[in-house]
Amino acid sequence: MTDRILDCLMAINLDVTIWTARRKLTPADFGGAELPPEELASLGSKRVCNPEELKVFGMLKARAVSLLDRHGVRFLGGWGIPADKAEGLVEELRKIQSEFAAAKTDFLSRYDQAVQEWISRHTGWEQLIADSTVSADYVRSRLGFTWQVYRIMPPGTNTPIDEGLKEEMRGLGNTLFDEVAKSASEAWHKSFAGKLEVTHKALSPLRTIQQKLAGLTFIEPRVAPIADLIQTAFASLPRRGMIRGGRLLMLQGLVALLRDPQALIEHGQKIIEGCTPAAILDGLLAGGCAQVSSCPNTVPQDVGQDMPVDIAEILDADDGPVFPEDLPDARPQPVLPNCGLW
Structure with a gap:
């Protein structure tokens, strides 16, 4: 039964990374004010860029997830998809990937300006934001859209090694x-x-x-x-x-x-x-x-x-x-x- 299913099934893992534009708050951000110990409470984060600038990446990721949800079933941390539909689904993912790459290029081209506009927008907190900004190269490394398609081959040993995969298939x-x-x-x-x-x-x-x-x-x-x-x-x-x-x-x-x-x-x-x-x-x-x-x-x-x-x-x-x-x-x-x- 497991072998028959795996003959018709391919697995796909979607790997999309999106920069959050957040940096961790530190005690220094509060100018030496007395704060509770870390075992009692942890500090949150601060935004160093307008989150609206990054919405397009979340929307494109959601489109890719929706595409795979419509045709596949959740499997091994990704999706199981019909083998005969894999090529068509990958073609659709390529289109979304192209849009993601174009949005990334556009955002990075105006990244420094976007950060300065964000700083100017928050009077009185300029230094807090400026001290936490990151380079455009750093942001580039945190924006990515890839996937991996693969077939599952069971060990075929009828030992406990097989049990995890068999349970997933059942x-x-x-x-x-x-x-x-x-x-x-x-x-x-x-x-x-x-x-x-x-x-x-x-x-x-x-x-x-x-x-x-x-x-x-x-x-x-x-x-x-x-x-x-x-x-x-x-x-x-x-x-x-x-x-x-x-x-x-x-x-x-x-x-x-x-x-x-x-x-x-x-x-x-x-x-x-x-x-x-x-x-x-x-x-x-x-x-x-x-x-x-x-x-x-x-x-x-x-x-x-x-x-x-x-x-x-x-x-x-x-x-x-x-x-x-x-x-x-x-x-x-x-x-x-x-x-x-x-």
């Missing part, structure tokens, strides 16, 4: 589902919680999750079924326009499912055992865990029974999308039973 599936749950929770709060309608833009994080799972199906047998489940949900949606009514309820149920790593494992196993993705989605729309557990092959007859009758009629109608003005004003809105999912 946990990859759980790590992946935990990452999916985190992304789904962010999508829930940003785009789905309490909404009566959403645009297709709300599907973007779900597409990212689906593509990530589809690229990492070799990690765990239940990954592919969850990727298929999301793709089946996409196929049931209209190509354009607002997403409302039963379709939105189905999506909300799907996102709630994606937020629970254990539920993902259980539903992935159900699909492996013969339950269809469409049946899972029908169960989510019905709002009952019993229907999902029994894996219906058709839409359950009791869909909407726990909802106000006119809302159930709206969801069952075949005459087009549901609009907010069609919903009864004085009645509670349908809520999917959480079934422990949210």
Whole structure:
């Protein structure tokens, strides 16, 4: 199992260093004032350059981390990525690296001026800053953007030497589902919680999750079924326009499912055992865990029974999308039973 995963997996380590523009405060900075002993309290730091000047480097690092998070899974202090995507990901990293290098050159070209402007901005503290400044060459050595891609080769000895790597590999599936749950929770709060309608833009994080799972199906047998489940949900949606009514309820149920790593494992196993993705989605729309557990092959007859009758009629109608003005004003809105999912 470990060898099969490692045949499809490559590891990547992102090594980005950013100068913080901070120097440690010293007792001399306080002009001989009495300070508590170091065992009781430690001094903080002072900024010797405007932190706004360095924001671009943090943004570029965040872009690189986001890129690897979208396609890989955290592994050995870096990321495990599909071997067949390594070349494309490295090409994207090269683009970010080029932007980082250009920003570095630009910043260093005006570094001395930036420091002087920072000193002038803080009247009365000029000497404190001036005494702690560093050279442009020092800053240059503290700004870097590199990465390393490598394959993992197990010792192949079946001794305790192997155990650390084997344990890491056994946990990859759980790590992946935990990452999916985190992304789904962010999508829930940003785009789905309490909404009566959403645009297709709300599907973007779900597409990212689906593509990530589809690229990492070799990690765990239940990954592919969850990727298929999301793709089946996409196929049931209209190509354009607002997403409302039963379709939105189905999506909300799907996102709630994606937020629970254990539920993902259980539903992935159900699909492996013969339950269809469409049946899972029908169960989510019905709002009952019993229907999902029994894996219906058709839409359950009791869909909407726990909802106000006119809302159930709206969801069952075949005459087009549901609009907010069609919903009864004085009645509670349908809520999917959480079934422990949210």
